Amino acid sequence: MVRDRMHAVEQAIGTLLRDAYGIEAALAPLPGEHDLNLRLRATDGSDYLLKLHAAGDDVELDMQMAVLDYLQSNAPELPLSRAIRTRQGAVSIPAEIDGPRTARLLTWLPGTIWAKSTVRGRHSAEALGRLLGQLDWHLQGFTHAGARRIYGWDIGRADMHLTHVAMIGDAHKRASVHTILSHFTDNVLPRLQACPRQVIHNDANDYNVLLDEAGNVSGLLDFGDMVETFRVVEIAVAAAYALIGERDAVGTIAAVTGAYHDVNPLSETEAEMVFDLVRTRYAVSMCMAAKQIRDNPDNTYLLVSQEDVWRELQRLETENRSIAVARIRDACGFAAIPSAAGVVKWLERNAHDFVPIVRPSAERPEVAVLDFSVAGGNCWAGLAPDAAEARIDAILAKEHADFAIGLYGENRAIYQGDAFETGTEGARRSVHLGIDIFVPAGEPVYAPFAGTVAFIHDDAVAFGFGPTVLLQHDTDDGTVFWTLYGHLAREGVARLSVGQPIAKGEAFAEFGAASENGQWAPHLHFQIVTDHLGLGGRMHGVGVRDQWQVWRDVSPDPSVVLGLPVPASVIVARDKDFLVRERHRRTGRSLSIAYSAAPLKIVGGEGAWLIEEDGTRWLDMVNNVCHVGHCHPRVVAAAQTQIGHLNTNSRYLHDSLVEYARRLTAQFPDPLNVCFFVNSGSEANDLAIRLARAYTGNRDIITIDHAYHGHLSSLIDVSPYKFAGPGGEGQPAHVRVAEMPDLYRGRFRYGDAEAGNRYADSVKDQIEALAAHGRRPALFFSEGILGTGGQLPLPDNYLNQAFAFVREAGGLCLSDEVQVGFGRVGRHMWAHELQGVVPDIVTMGKPIGNGHPMAAVVTTEAIAASFANGMEYFNTFGGNPVSAEIGLAVLDVIRDERLTHHCRVIGDRLMDGARALAERHGLIGDVRGSGLFNGIELVRSRETLEPAAAELERLIAGMKSRHRILLSSEGPHHNVLKIKPPAPFSAEDCDRFLNALDEELTLIAKGG
Structure with missing residues (x-):
C-alpha cells in the first residue's frame, strides 16, 4: 500500500515537472516537518529543490515567496535558493500530490548540511554569523503580514511556553526548562523590549545551513519559520545549533555573535542577552517538542534534535554565565567587563595614596623577582615543599631582599599534576591572575586602602589551600570591585567576619605557613577582581590563556596597587587568530598583514632568517629593513650599550650625533655634506619637500608614474601608487607625473640606446606644462631603481638628462x-650612483638603522641654509644618541663585512640563475635589478607580455608553504616577483631559492 502511494506521488511529480517546467528529473526525498521536499537531478545534470507545501496558511507561503523575490533584488550575492518560474511565469502552482499542495521549484544550493559536515569549525560559525548579519541587514526593509504572527518558535515570545512546561515528562528536564523560562520572563524580556525588531529567518538550524568542502557556509535554506521579532533572536537560534558537538560551546556562540556584529552591529544589550537566549531556545524547543509529540506521536522528525538539545542545554548550564556573557561581549568588541576600565583608572589615579601590602625592612628595601621557569616551572612544581621553600629563601638571601614575587600573567598550568579546568569545554586555566608575594609565614598583610570584608573561604577540604579573603571597595562613582588575598593563616582569618570594615593600612591577616597551604612555600596571592563571577571566595586565581583578554578584565594587573620597583607582569602570548582580530580592532584594518590567509607569528630573527613561535625558520627575501641581518649582534650591542648610558633629544651636545653625521655624509661627494635626522623615510621625504620649496620658492613637484614615497599626506600627493590607486583621491593640482621608464613593457625598450633620453623627455614635458601656467618645479622625485614600479633599473642617462631639465627650470x-x-645595489653605496649623478637631496630610511626607526636627509649647505629662515626646525627623536650609535654600527658592519661587494656577487648569482631558468620556463619574462634588489616578471606570453599575476600568487604561496621562503609581488600588474633580502643572504640561500623557484614553476606549468 505504501509502495503504491509513493509510486503515485512520483508519477504526479513527474507530470508536474514536465508540464509546468519542461523538466525530466530523478527524485530524492529530503526531510521536512510539514512539507514534501525533494532534490531533483534533471537529465541535463542540473539540480533543483522542489517544495510541495501542504495546504494551510496561504499568507505564510506568500511570505516565503515574497522574501526570496525581495532578496533577489536587494541581495543577489547571498547564497540563497532562487525561484524558478513556470513556463507561464509563475513562482508557484497548485498541485494535487498526496493531497492538495502548492508546488515551488528552486535553485539547488550545493554543500553538505551542517549536521553532517566533518569539516565545520570556528570558521564555519563565523561564516554563519556573517551571512546572517548580511541577511538581516538587507531584511530591515522587508515587511509582510505573514511575519507578524504569534509563533511558537519565536523565542522573543518564550514566556507563553510557561504553560507548556508541565507537558515535559522528565522532572529534571521540567525543572530546568521552568527555571530558564522564568528567568527569560522576569529578566530577559524586559530588556529585550528596547532592542531592534524586524523580520528574521529564525531557523538557521544544523539542517538548514550548508557548508562547502572547506567548512564555509555555502547556503541557507527554508524561510518557513520567518517571523517579525527581536533581531538578536536570529543569532541565538543559529548559535544554539552551531554549538552542537563543538568542544567550546560558549566560544562558538561568541564566534557567531561577533561575526554577525562585524557586518550588522549589535548594541551592548543585545550582545549581553545572546547567552540567555540560546538557553531559552533550548527550553522552547523542549516545550514545543513535548506539545507536538503529544499531538502527533508518529512524526519522528520532531525527535531529530531533542537528544542534542537536552545534552547541550545541560552543558550550557554548567558554564559560568558571567564569563560566557563577557566572552560574547568581547567577541563584539565591547569591554568584556564594563566596569573594569573605570576600576583601573580609579586605582591609577589614587595609587599614590595606597599603603604597602607587605612592608620591607629599612635594611633591605629591594624587591627580588622570582623567575619560576628557573625554579622548575612553578615555585612548587618539580620540587619537594621544603626544597621549594629553601629555593625561595636562597634567592631572597642572594638578592638581599625582603620578598620575592610571582608574576601576573605567567604560566601556572600545573598543580599536583592536574590541569585547572573551567566549564565543560576542557579549557585549561593556566594564566596567573594575581601576583604572588613570598615572605616568611606569619608576616602581616596590610590593606592598601579601606574596604569591607565581603567573602571568606577556606579551601582546606578541596585542595588544602589556606583561607581566601575578598575585601570590597567602591570607586568615586560607586563602582564596586574587590581585592583578593589568598593562602592566609587560618588563625588570623578566624578573627574576621563578613561585613567587617577594614581601614587603610590595617593589618587584617597573616601569611599562612606551608603546613596549612598544601605545602606550598609561604606566600600571598594578591588579585584585583572586577567581577567575582558569582564565585565569591572561590574566585579563580588562574584564567584561560585563549580567553586572556576576558580574564584580564575580570582581574586586571595588580601591579598598580603594589607599586613595585621591578616588573611584576608579563605579556601573555596569544594565537594568530586572536592577534589578527586584535590588530584589526586596536590598530585599524588598513594596517596590512603579510600572508593574510595564513599569517606568521614571528618571534625571532637571525641573519637572513625569521623564526616563528614554534621554531620554524623562514628564509626572508623581502625584508630590506634589517639590512645587515636580523638581530645583528654588533647593532644590538650598540643599542643596548647606549641606552644604558643615555637617550635624550638632540638639543644637548653629544659626540655620537656629530660623529654619525660626519660618517654618513662621507658616503657622498661634495657638496652633499649636511644632515637632517628624522625617524622614517616618510618624514625624510616630507622634509625634503620643505627644503626644496624653501630654496626654490616654487611649490610644484614632479614624480614618476606608479611611484611610492611615503604615507604622510604630503607624500601620498607625490605617490601615484597611492593617489591613483584604491581609496586615492586622484592627482593633486601641484603634482605632475612623468612617464615610468620601463625598458621591458614601456614605449622604449631594451636595446634602444636612446631610451633614457626619450623617457627623460617626459620630465621635460611636465616642466613645459607647468611653464604654460607660469609655474616652475620645486623638486623632482626619483629612485635609483623603481621599487613599486616593478623593481625597474633606470635606462642609461635617464637621471642625468632628467636632472638637467629640472635644474634648468630652477628645480631641485x-x-x-x-x-x-x-650598498644594496652592489656596485655602489647608493642606487643613484648607477646613473652617475649627484642629486641635490638624498633621503634615507628603512636599512639605515637595521630595523630601528631612524632616517636622514642629506643635502647641500646652501639648501640647508635657505631652510634656516627663522622658523626653528626640531625633531624630538631624530639624531638621538641611541639612533646615532645604531647608525654607526650599521655603517661599521657594511664596511667590515664587505656587504656592498657581497650584494653584488650574490645578486649576480641570483640573476644569472633566474635567467638560466627562463630558458626552461616561459613564465619568466624578464629578470632585472642590481645587487640584491631584483625583480622577476612573470608573463603568460613573451610576445604579448600578458601579466601572469595569478600564477605569481600561486608561486609565492608555494614558495612559502613548501619551501619556507618568504617573497612578495610588485609592479602595476602585480606580476613581478620582488626580491630584496637582508644583505647577508648567502650563496646557499640563493641556490635554495633558485631550486625552489624551478620546482614551483614546473608545478605551475603542469597545472599544479
Whole structure:
C-alpha cells in the first residue's frame, strides 16, 4: 500500500515537472516537518529543490515567496535558493500530490548540511554569523503580514511556553526548562523590549545551513519559520545549533555573535542577552517538542534534535554565565567587563595614596623577582615543599631582599599534576591572575586602602589551600570591585567576619605557613577582581590563556596597587587568530598583514632568517629593513650599550650625533655634506619637500608614474601608487607625473640606446606644462631603481638628462634611497650612483638603522641654509644618541663585512640563475635589478607580455608553504616577483631559492 502511494506521488511529480517546467528529473526525498521536499537531478545534470507545501496558511507561503523575490533584488550575492518560474511565469502552482499542495521549484544550493559536515569549525560559525548579519541587514526593509504572527518558535515570545512546561515528562528536564523560562520572563524580556525588531529567518538550524568542502557556509535554506521579532533572536537560534558537538560551546556562540556584529552591529544589550537566549531556545524547543509529540506521536522528525538539545542545554548550564556573557561581549568588541576600565583608572589615579601590602625592612628595601621557569616551572612544581621553600629563601638571601614575587600573567598550568579546568569545554586555566608575594609565614598583610570584608573561604577540604579573603571597595562613582588575598593563616582569618570594615593600612591577616597551604612555600596571592563571577571566595586565581583578554578584565594587573620597583607582569602570548582580530580592532584594518590567509607569528630573527613561535625558520627575501641581518649582534650591542648610558633629544651636545653625521655624509661627494635626522623615510621625504620649496620658492613637484614615497599626506600627493590607486583621491593640482621608464613593457625598450633620453623627455614635458601656467618645479622625485614600479633599473642617462631639465627650470633633484640605499645595489653605496649623478637631496630610511626607526636627509649647505629662515626646525627623536650609535654600527658592519661587494656577487648569482631558468620556463619574462634588489616578471606570453599575476600568487604561496621562503609581488600588474633580502643572504640561500623557484614553476606549468 505504501509502495503504491509513493509510486503515485512520483508519477504526479513527474507530470508536474514536465508540464509546468519542461523538466525530466530523478527524485530524492529530503526531510521536512510539514512539507514534501525533494532534490531533483534533471537529465541535463542540473539540480533543483522542489517544495510541495501542504495546504494551510496561504499568507505564510506568500511570505516565503515574497522574501526570496525581495532578496533577489536587494541581495543577489547571498547564497540563497532562487525561484524558478513556470513556463507561464509563475513562482508557484497548485498541485494535487498526496493531497492538495502548492508546488515551488528552486535553485539547488550545493554543500553538505551542517549536521553532517566533518569539516565545520570556528570558521564555519563565523561564516554563519556573517551571512546572517548580511541577511538581516538587507531584511530591515522587508515587511509582510505573514511575519507578524504569534509563533511558537519565536523565542522573543518564550514566556507563553510557561504553560507548556508541565507537558515535559522528565522532572529534571521540567525543572530546568521552568527555571530558564522564568528567568527569560522576569529578566530577559524586559530588556529585550528596547532592542531592534524586524523580520528574521529564525531557523538557521544544523539542517538548514550548508557548508562547502572547506567548512564555509555555502547556503541557507527554508524561510518557513520567518517571523517579525527581536533581531538578536536570529543569532541565538543559529548559535544554539552551531554549538552542537563543538568542544567550546560558549566560544562558538561568541564566534557567531561577533561575526554577525562585524557586518550588522549589535548594541551592548543585545550582545549581553545572546547567552540567555540560546538557553531559552533550548527550553522552547523542549516545550514545543513535548506539545507536538503529544499531538502527533508518529512524526519522528520532531525527535531529530531533542537528544542534542537536552545534552547541550545541560552543558550550557554548567558554564559560568558571567564569563560566557563577557566572552560574547568581547567577541563584539565591547569591554568584556564594563566596569573594569573605570576600576583601573580609579586605582591609577589614587595609587599614590595606597599603603604597602607587605612592608620591607629599612635594611633591605629591594624587591627580588622570582623567575619560576628557573625554579622548575612553578615555585612548587618539580620540587619537594621544603626544597621549594629553601629555593625561595636562597634567592631572597642572594638578592638581599625582603620578598620575592610571582608574576601576573605567567604560566601556572600545573598543580599536583592536574590541569585547572573551567566549564565543560576542557579549557585549561593556566594564566596567573594575581601576583604572588613570598615572605616568611606569619608576616602581616596590610590593606592598601579601606574596604569591607565581603567573602571568606577556606579551601582546606578541596585542595588544602589556606583561607581566601575578598575585601570590597567602591570607586568615586560607586563602582564596586574587590581585592583578593589568598593562602592566609587560618588563625588570623578566624578573627574576621563578613561585613567587617577594614581601614587603610590595617593589618587584617597573616601569611599562612606551608603546613596549612598544601605545602606550598609561604606566600600571598594578591588579585584585583572586577567581577567575582558569582564565585565569591572561590574566585579563580588562574584564567584561560585563549580567553586572556576576558580574564584580564575580570582581574586586571595588580601591579598598580603594589607599586613595585621591578616588573611584576608579563605579556601573555596569544594565537594568530586572536592577534589578527586584535590588530584589526586596536590598530585599524588598513594596517596590512603579510600572508593574510595564513599569517606568521614571528618571534625571532637571525641573519637572513625569521623564526616563528614554534621554531620554524623562514628564509626572508623581502625584508630590506634589517639590512645587515636580523638581530645583528654588533647593532644590538650598540643599542643596548647606549641606552644604558643615555637617550635624550638632540638639543644637548653629544659626540655620537656629530660623529654619525660626519660618517654618513662621507658616503657622498661634495657638496652633499649636511644632515637632517628624522625617524622614517616618510618624514625624510616630507622634509625634503620643505627644503626644496624653501630654496626654490616654487611649490610644484614632479614624480614618476606608479611611484611610492611615503604615507604622510604630503607624500601620498607625490605617490601615484597611492593617489591613483584604491581609496586615492586622484592627482593633486601641484603634482605632475612623468612617464615610468620601463625598458621591458614601456614605449622604449631594451636595446634602444636612446631610451633614457626619450623617457627623460617626459620630465621635460611636465616642466613645459607647468611653464604654460607660469609655474616652475620645486623638486623632482626619483629612485635609483623603481621599487613599486616593478623593481625597474633606470635606462642609461635617464637621471642625468632628467636632472638637467629640472635644474634648468630652477628645480631641485631628489634621490629616494629609502629602499635601495646602503650598498644594496652592489656596485655602489647608493642606487643613484648607477646613473652617475649627484642629486641635490638624498633621503634615507628603512636599512639605515637595521630595523630601528631612524632616517636622514642629506643635502647641500646652501639648501640647508635657505631652510634656516627663522622658523626653528626640531625633531624630538631624530639624531638621538641611541639612533646615532645604531647608525654607526650599521655603517661599521657594511664596511667590515664587505656587504656592498657581497650584494653584488650574490645578486649576480641570483640573476644569472633566474635567467638560466627562463630558458626552461616561459613564465619568466624578464629578470632585472642590481645587487640584491631584483625583480622577476612573470608573463603568460613573451610576445604579448600578458601579466601572469595569478600564477605569481600561486608561486609565492608555494614558495612559502613548501619551501619556507618568504617573497612578495610588485609592479602595476602585480606580476613581478620582488626580491630584496637582508644583505647577508648567502650563496646557499640563493641556490635554495633558485631550486625552489624551478620546482614551483614546473608545478605551475603542469597545472599544479
